[in-house]
Amino acid sequence: MLDLVSSKTTPVFSLVAFAVIHSLTASLPFKRMVMKAAGPRAEKLYLPAYSLVAVLTVLPLAYQLYKNPGRILYKIPSPWRWLMVGGQVIAGILAPMAFWNAPHRFKIRSQLSGPQASEEGSLKIKGIYRWVRDPFLLSGLVVMLLTPFMTVNLLIVYLLTTVYLFLGSLHWETRLVAQFGDEYREYQKKVHRIIPELKGSVKNPGDKASE
Incomplete structure (x- = not known):
């Protein structure tokens, strides 16, 4: 009984x-x-160090799930399994794209200084951000949903991770509002947090937008 509780906690x-x-x-x-x-x-x-710390701190969790996966709930057979893995790989590409498309969002000085009137401090909507506001949240959810097998312990971790990712997304957007002000508030009205825009994309004010 203690081993069962320990394998989950x-x-x-x-x-x-x-x-x-x-x-x-x-x-x-x-x-x-x-x-x-x-x-x-x-x-x-900061960003490379932050990413490295994130990887190192998630390794114990991955090890625990490997050692104590819990009861198997389902396994998806081939070829569907490989289609799901392919979807996970595509979703995993969203994170580096998000950094590449908006490096100014992650600059510490900009985050600490608040809204700026200059073009350099503007939101600059481009790339993946024209279709979805939080590609990190979308990527994480897709990777979890497309896991081709599921165990009890993995399901528990996924449910808690979903809550953490969503709360983190809410907090991140409060920071972006503080960083970009009304420009980001207008952007929130046009682009969904998770569901990509299918009818078109939102562009910078000077571009021809297809909304």
């Missing part, structure tokens, strides 16, 4: 630990501290 504890560390390192107070300690170098080093 250990992955949850690993997920909570990851969430705490991930949220702390993404917080503005932590970024202010980093900027004060590292100076201008923080702009170039």
Whole structure:
């Protein structure tokens, strides 16, 4: 009985630990501290370091699920399994695209300074952001939904992860509103958070938009 409880609580504890560390390192107070300690170098080093920490802190969770997957709920047979894996790979590409299409959203100085009137500080909607507001949330949900097998412990972790991702998306957008002001509020009215726009894409004010 104790082993059964432990097999479920250990992955949850690993997920909570990851969430705490991930949220702390993404917080503005932590970024202010980093900027004060590292100076201008923080702009170039923070995102790679943040990504590395995220990977390292999620490894214990992956190990726990590997060692204690729990009872198998289902397995998708071939060839559907490989179609699902292909969908996961495509969804996984969304995250690096999101960084590539909007690097200014992740600059620490911009996040700390608030709305700016200059063109350099504008929202600059392009790439994946023309179709969906939060490609990270979309990517995570698609990867989880297209997992070709499911166990009890993995399902528990996925449900908790979904809640964490959604709450994180809400918090992230409050930061983007603080960073870009009314420009981002108008963008929220035109583009869905998760469901991609199918009829067209939203562009920058100077472009010809197809909305």
